[in-house]
Amino acid sequence: MLMGELASILDTQLSASGHSALSDRLFETRRLSIELAAPLSAEDMVVQAMEDASPTKWHLAHTTWFFETFVLTPCLSGYPLFDEAFNYCFNSYYEHQGPRQPRPKRGLLTRPSLDRVLAYRQHVDLALAQLLAEHTNAPPAFIHTLEVGIHHEQQHQELMLTDILSLFAANPLRPTYRPAQPRSVPALSEPPRWIDFAGGVYQIGHEGKDFAWDNEEPRHDALLRPFRLADRLVTNREWLEFVADGGYEAATLWLSDGWAVIGRENWHAPLYWESRDGEWFEMSLEGLQPLSLDAPVAHVSYYEADAFARWSGKRLPTEFEWEVAAAEAPKQGNFLGTAALRPMPATAEPDGSPRQMFGDVWEWTQSAYLPYPGYRAPEGALGEYNGKFMVGQHVLRGGSCVTPQDHIRPSYRNFFYPHQRWQFLGLRLASEVA
Structure with missing residues (x-):
């Protein structure tokens, strides 16, 4: 699945979920993650440069796993898991959720493919839209968990960029995430006050x-x-x-x-x-x-x-x-x-x-x-x-x-x-x- 196709699907979900402020923020956040990953190749997204960093593909899947695990599974009746193996692959550190892929070895997850991860995001986003449509008067506990998921994904958006910088800095070709932007940088002449x-x-x-x-x-x-x-x-x-x-x-x-x-x-x-x-x-x-x-x-x-x-x-x-x-x-x-x-x-x-x-x-x-x-x-x-x-x-x-x-x-x-x-x-x- 192409990144642009998934972004278009997110626009559709935004409309289907009722235009509430919460659903707008949810799907805008989900779409931004796809936009941040768009300049990268599939090869860029599978590698981690060091133990502290994670591959972009893993970030895209983990944030999706978070919504599936903590929002959809407990709140949407009859929700079908996309893939039972993903709990092992994309759990980060939650002991409650069982064993997981060791953090230093996330870059070994060449499978599932990027296309399958994007299909996973689509599957979960469609279910989130359905859940929001059904919960027009959602209880506070549900709203709080969804807020946690949104802010959690924002944390991973920052990590996506810092982790790809770590990867590109380790590459002798010194690749760019984007071309250099012309900008005016003012000189700072005075010492701090x-x-x-x-x-x-x-x-x-x-x-x-x-x-x-x-x-x-x-x-x-x-x-x-x-x-x-x-x-x-x-x-x-x-x-x-x-x-x-x-x-x-x-x-x-x-x-x-x-x-x-x-x-x-x-x-x-x-x-x-x-x-x-x-x-x-x-x-x-x-x-x-x-x-x-x-x-x-x-x-x-x-x-x-x-x-x-x-x-x-x-x-x-x-x-x-x-x-x-x-x-x-x-x-x-x-x-x-x-x-x-x-x-x-x-x-x-x-x-x-x-x-x-x-x-x-x-x-x-x-x-x-x-x-x-x-x-x-x-x-x-x-x-x-x-x-x-x-x-x-x-x-x-x-x-x-x-x-x-x-x-x-x-x-x-x-x-x-x-x-x-x-x-x-x-x-x-x-x-x-x-």
Whole structure:
């Protein structure tokens, strides 16, 4: 089945499901996944470059499996499974659902074919349209599960792009996901401004009735000392100064585990940076491009971000400081919808408010990924979504240039292990108020 045929089918389903806001969002999200995969060949979609990444074909199938498993099977009477073997192939980490293909070996799934995966998506989408048509007054539990599925697929849309970047960066031909787009990139001449925030007791966590992940709750008090936050993200130009000053060779700047990682992995610069004849380039979704000096640095691990902050005489913000600062910034920025597909330089804000709080790069915080006071994981399989990962990772905030904009909110908590850097991961600096 061709990608265009499936997109056309999705348009039909959108009409058939009653034009409700929820069904519109569902099928628009499903269609976007197909659009993001359209520039790729069938060969591109079956390979994974490393254990953290997954093939595009697997993402397309897994997000479909999620709806089949957690929405259709329990909610649509008489729903026929597309293929019983797909539970093993496309389950990710849900122990409730039984054994699964090991994550590092997802690239071995040359079968089922791409055509069969696309037929699987059609099968499930038709059933979702039928289910929505039958549930014009759906119970809250059903609506919540469908919302989880939509936001889950948005997470995988971001992963599709970062995983294909990982694959293309490992290819000696340096292929492009799309041709380079002409754009005007403003120069960033001034150093960051520093914004002071008062200490006190602040409310942290999700507020209201809109969708949020369980790890954003419960809302609770956090005591903060006065702090200062840079008004923009750290740039490639500033990172080059760190590299030139021997930042990757100075053991005193590094956490012990980080020093071990950069020695073992031979890191001397952010992931995807390349030096050629004294000039720096960066692999992007538009292929190998000259390093954009005033764009935010991306693809750096927590260890690198922490070392840079020490070198700067600053530190990383806590996730609570970040959330307090984000409350004063509009939820605008360089997201997937801008189609830049890479971090962009900060623009001027005449009122002196924080810049780049949302989009461009996920921002490392110094906060360990832990449950909020009073947190309880939901019951059942969906309780495995966040709670069981609350150890050994750090929180990131704000979204990136490949995050759908309506997926993000100030309370959103992303999390990665401190050595990981294949996502669009960057930083802004913080300090105490003198």
